[in-house]
Amino acid sequence: MPRSTYRLPKIPEMTIRRLSVYTRCLLQLEEDGVATISSQELAERFNLNSAQVRKDLAYFGEFGVRGIGYHVTGLKAELQRILGLDREWPVALVGLGNLGSALFHYKGFTRQGFRIAVVFDDDPAKIGREIDGVPIVGTQDLAREVRARQLEIAIVAVPAEAAQTVTDQLVAAGIKAVLNFAPARLRVPREARLKNVDLSIELETLSFYLAQGNR
Amino acid sequence: MPRSTYRLPKIPEMTIRRLSVYTRCLLQLEEDGVATISSQELAERFNLNSAQVRKDLAYFGEFGVRGIGYHVTGLKAELQRILGLDREWPVALVGLGNLGSALFHYKGFTRQGFRIAVVFDDDPAKIGREIDGVPIVGTQDLAREVRARQLEIAIVAVPAEAAQTVTDQLVAAGIKAVLNFAPARLRVPREARLKNVDLSIELETLSFYLAQGNR
Numbered sequence: 001m002p003r004s005t006y007r008l009p010k011i012p013e014m015t016i017r018r019l020s021v022y023t024r025c026l027l028q029l030e031e032d033g034v035a036t037i038s039s040q041e042l043a044e045r046f047n048l049n050s051a052q053v054r055k056d057l058a059y060f061g062e063f064g065v066r067g068i069g070y071h072v073t074g075l076k077a078e079l080q081r082i083l084g085l086d087r088e089w090p091v092a093l094v095g096l097g098n099l100g101s102a103l104f105h106y107k108g109f110t111r112q113g114f115r116i117a118v119v120f121d122d123d124p125a126k127i128g129r130e131i132d133g134v135p136i137v138g139t140q141d142l143a144r145e146v147r148a149r150q151l152e153i154a155i156v157a158v159p160a161e162a163a164q165t166v167t168d169q170l171v172a173a174g175i176k177a178v179l180n181f182a183p184a185r186l187r188v189p190r191e192a193r194l195k196n197v198d199l200s201i202e203l204e205t206l207s208f209y210l211a212q213g214n215r
Numbered sequence: 216m217p218r219s220t221y222r223l224p225k226i227p228e229m230t231i232r233r234l235s236v237y238t239r240c241l242l243q244l245e246e247d248g249v250a251t252i253s254s255q256e257l258a259e260r261f262n263l264n265s266a267q268v269r270k271d272l273a274y275f276g277e278f279g280v281r282g283i284g285y286h287v288t289g290l291k292a293e294l295q296r297i298l299g300l301d302r303e304w305p306v307a308l309v310g311l312g313n314l315g316s317a318l319f320h321y322k323g324f325t326r327q328g329f330r331i332a333v334v335f336d337d338d339p340a341k342i343g344r345e346i347d348g349v350p351i352v353g354t355q356d357l358a359r360e361v362r363a364r365q366l367e368i369a370i371v372a373v374p375a376e377a378a379q380t381v382t383d384q385l386v387a388a389g390i391k392a393v394l395n396f397a398p399a400r401l402r403v404p405r406e407a408r409l410k411n412v413d414l415s416i417e418l419e420t421l422s423f424y425l426a427q428g429n430r
Contacts, residue, residue: 014229016423020416028400083419084426091418102317108398108415114422152425153418176428177421183323185243193424197417200323201235202410203306203368204298206392207329208231209408210367211299213391 015056019079021046022053026076038069090117092151092175094166095158096126096136099181103157104131114153118145120166139166146173153177160184167194230271234294236261237268241291253284305332307366307390309381310373311341311351314396318372319346329368333360335381354381361388368392375399382409 025046029037043050057063060082063075080086093104093116103109104116119136121127127138137145146154154175158166163182170178177193180186188194240261244252258265272278275297278290295301308319308331318324319331334351336342342353352360361369369390373381378397385393392408395401403409 013420016420017416019423020413020419024413082423082426084422085419089418089422089425097317098313098320099317102312102314103414105313106414108413109418111398112415112419114415114418153421155418177425179417179421183326193421195417195421197414198235198239198323199318199321199412200327200329201232202394202412203304203324203329203370204235204300204327205228205231206368206394206408206410207299207304208234208297210304210392211297 011059015059016083018048018052018056019083021048022056023076023079023083023085026070026072026079029072030076034072036065036069036071039064041069085113088113088115089153090115090149090151092116092118092120092142092146092149092154092170094120094139094142094154094156094170095162095182096121096123096131097157097159100157103155103181104134116155117149117151120145139169142166142169143173146170146175151175153179156180156182156186158182226274230274231298233263233267233271234298236263237271238291238294238298238300241285241287241294244287245291249287251280251284251286254279256284300328303328303330304368305330305364305366307331307333307335307357307361307364307369307385309335309354309357309369309371309385310377310397311336311338311346312372312374315372318370318396319349331370332364332366335360354384357381357384358388361385361390366390368394371395371397371401373397 025042039050039053042048043053063078064070091114093100096104096119104119109116116134119131119134120139120142121136122139126136129136152175154170156163156166156178160182163180163184164186167178167180167186167188171188171192175192178188178195180194180196183198186194186196240257254265254268257263258268278293279285306329308315311319311334319334324331331349334346334349335354335357336351337354341351344351367390369385371378371381371393375397378395378399379401382393382395382401382403386403386407390407393403393410395409395411401409401411
């Protein structure tokens, strides 16, 4: 399989999201013992768009083999490498309230190689303790811990009013990518990446369809 | 403002997601006292693509006024109506573990008109109690409660192995839209809508950029 050529500025974020979806489909195929699959079969089986699959993959190289299709295991490995999933990412989690606790226990992160290495919280009752072997550290020691552990990714699950302060501290300490669950409009400097998760948008795509159906 | 004509099969889901984003931007503009805005200004201020904005809105009607742009309050109200956000949606939450509790307290849902009306759980220690005034009901009474409350939307936050059974029960009882947080591949009949939330995909878009940067 050829090495990929990256033309980053041209790759839409939706393409990257779909690479994640394709990786999951390929994992499923691998579990089912499927060795090769055409883009048409892949699309039909997982309710994807075959032209979109080919277009998305074309950003990164020529993966299909004429008359055969894609090699399931090879393509999966290649997509994992492109997505940075061929390694483990230690992650900082900030905030251990309801949402933070849920994210800490969310199995999907671990499965994809994201390991929460340290938890930051302000609650004196939690600081200094451990959760499943992971230390809970006060936010006053955030910068020191992030630097010592050379962390690059952080998940922010603090109340909205604390989110910007925490994010500023994270980025100043060397965090390059922030996944924010706080319902706050955050700013990060150009060298860092920010991804906001707004869970209500997911519900709104559903209410859209219900609203249409009820008219 | 003209009534919208809906051509549902042609509207990409990403367009619907972006309508949610535009609605949030318009709310912000309204709070800031902005009465009208052009698609260019809207795009610049919120880091959107102005051609995309115009194309997305064009699915639903002609909202801009030549030389003026969009009326902020009018467009916001119209988008809320299209998204079904001009009403309250009572929602069933299934599963009150870590993630379920976090979703129960997630303020973003309430803010957009999604009100958790009943919680289902299997834990005898929780059944019959209330959480913030909302009843916690055993899953054996799921069908009865969903019917009695005429619920159409459910959030599934149970372990993966229980997700399909619960979803089947929900749909059989009349639920038309399921937001699934369980890491399981679920099936619903054609008349119901299913939306899977995979939080690790959000992290993967970040690790993609970090992986590219580190090469």
